Amino acid sequence: MTARSIRGMAATAMAAVLTAGAAACSTPGGGNGGSADGAKGDKDSLVVGLANEPETLSPLLGYGKDGNSKIFDGLLTRDAAMKLQPALAAELPKITDDGRTYTYKLRTGVKFSDGKPFSAKDVVFTYRTILDEKTNNAAKGELDAIDRVTADGDDTVVFRLKYPYAPFAERTVLPIAPEHAAKGQDVNSGSFNTRPIGTGPYVLTGWSKGEKLSFKANPAYWGGEPKIKKLTMAIIKDDDIRATRLRSGDLDGAILPPNLVKGFKGDKSKRTVTARTTDFRGVTLPTANKVTGDVAVRRALDLAVDREAMVDKLLEGAGKAGYGPVPTDSEWFAKGTERPHDLDKAKKLLDEAGWTPGDQGIREKDGQPAKFTLWFPAGDKLRQEHALAFASDAKKAGIKAEVQSGTWEVIEPRMKNDAVLAGGGNPADPDFDLYNLLHSSLALDGFNNMAAYANPDVDKALEDGRRSGDKGARKAAYDKIQRDLAADPGYVFLTHVDHLYVMNDRWQDLTTQIEPHDHGLGAGPWWNVEDWQPKK
């Protein structure tokens, strides 16, 4: 064989590989249908850029559990004011049996996007499958209260709870999967995870993992066909790339950090939408640690931090000072529990408790220097800045927080003794955040109660708050918790972070809801994209 024929062979082989590569595959997720025109100019299409991608699109595995999934509907949904409204249920649930039985009457005539009717058996199937121990749904703990769920005919579903649970209705925004499509396959890996079918306003047309999700309007949607016919959610992790693609017209809107939003201020065709949140950043104060376990140190740190400065400098004003998991503008906030920055009082508290100034301004008590380690998850710039600001404020009071970064694998085993720059927040009900953060029975249970906070009065109030069906009684319980938290802080809450979105100015009356910590597909101005009207 000559060199020339080898060259020929190689060229042929290469050409064959190329054509096979181009012809034999579709995009992952199998995009089909839809036109090839982009975001630019189309009145009835919307392309948004997000930082996070869902792990799955199956509600059975936890997708859309907080509502607003575009493919599915829950029994209930939330309006712009976060009030519960009926969705697949015809009306709000009837609560009987001292808050232990929730009865939902279902909307009739609703069809899944494959044309099959929706009925009570789909609801029962969804909840039972999630609660099944073989189902790998990491959020199933949120449904702990359910004892059993049964269908009463085709149009009524009854939940029996193990204990009276006031915020239960807030959990029933979770999406309903069709029994006929999701049953009979492996719930953890079956095709339903990537090719979901729901009753929602949009139908999934393609999912290229790590790149984007595409949807088209569901013409038979029970709430009316959406005006925006084509919806694309691009997954772009890098903030700068998201901003650039927004500027180039590739995207119609995107979530952006405050410093990048500034760059769009002069652009007349764009508008900035600010969403208030319950997304907090705070430092855990582990009770097992000799320094952070001392109530005097905890109170001193709580007073020594300059929250207003953090809001101005770290968040560029896009946020609020935080004194607890409940933001100051929430109806559940206990007025009067704000603690203004007071370094002198912090020092005085430490002096009185016997923490006397020692080497290099670090206080000591009985030979124990006022020092502890503060972890933040590597790569999270906002948490890093919060951690450094906290450490610098603590230093002024004579307490040294050694800031370190690591992955959660490194941090988790150390949470018992070391502080962590934590984040979280679920706006639907105060019980969701407060119970998990503060109840002593959940101390160091997974990522619940990372500070191992234990306060019998708080435990009692937490129980009262979730069991009582009376809003006044609940408010009193949560007020008490917030006051107790001011007297014995288990965490130093620092800020509540606004979420910022930059949008093309082409639609009317964009609104946002109060957003949770987790900002996936459901949060953002497009929470109700199905109701949008183009600007005239």
Added chain:
Amino acid sequence: MARMAGRRLLLAVPVLAVVTFGVFAIAAASPFDPAKAYAGSAGLGAGQDVFDQLRENLGADRPFVARWWDWVTSAVTGDLGDSSTLRQPVADVIGERIGWSVLLCAVAFTLAVTVGTTLGVLAARRRGGLLDRVVTSLSYTLEAAPPFWLGLLAIWFFALKLGALPAGGLTDTGSDVATAGQVASHVVLPAVVLAVSQLPWFVLYVRQGVGDALEEDPVRGARARGLRERTVLLHHALRSGLLPVLTLIGSRVPELITGALLVETVFSWPGIAAATVQAATSVDFPLLAALTVLATAAVLVGNLLSDLLYGLADPRVGFDG
């Protein structure tokens, strides 16, 4: 020739077994927790009992030797298992993605070989000349540059500064269908970056090989006979100077795969490599093992191919391996 291929294939079986065993062992020793990785953001509110349940369902609490054996035995029957991170069967994951990876690698490799050979020959023609000095020093610099860094640089310059090429993805964001035109414009940046990261090796090898050949007796003889410079260069020097490049082609396959791993991640190219990174950081055993087998097989085939090509091009080498 056939005997050599057969022997290599037989040898591949224990190699693959050892490599997958190694992958399971290393993954089991890593600090990553499969249950936490699986839970993702939902895990932040999950309690210990949920994690325990997940760990049991995923089989993560079983010793890795048992998991490896289960995997091997079912893989032999064609069942590659389910990917826990992507929530779909491993066979589906690979089927959807491998074509895009092959396309990217093939374009990049073709580019690297052709451009590398051309530059190498040009540099060898006048060793020590201006072109040679520029090409060689550039090659040494590029040799040290990691592909992901080149990728970020390319995105910054071509996509952000010039706005000439898309920064990532397989198609424009608003478009669902992977048309040839769309894919062609999107493949440019990742393929060029991958090619550039491979380029130095080809340039330097070809330059050395052709340069040496130019000083050998047959070439000097050809020149003495008054043959044209072009003929001397392309028909005499290049042919013997290309021999080492054939070996190089095989041995660059592993580098190409690791390069693609990083480049696909940077450009959100929906290929197999992006899935590999995810599988590794989430201790997704079934997916990781299948992808390792694939990569190992590619390396073995690459080596075999280069040996075969070498044997064909130079009969003195023979096929005894």
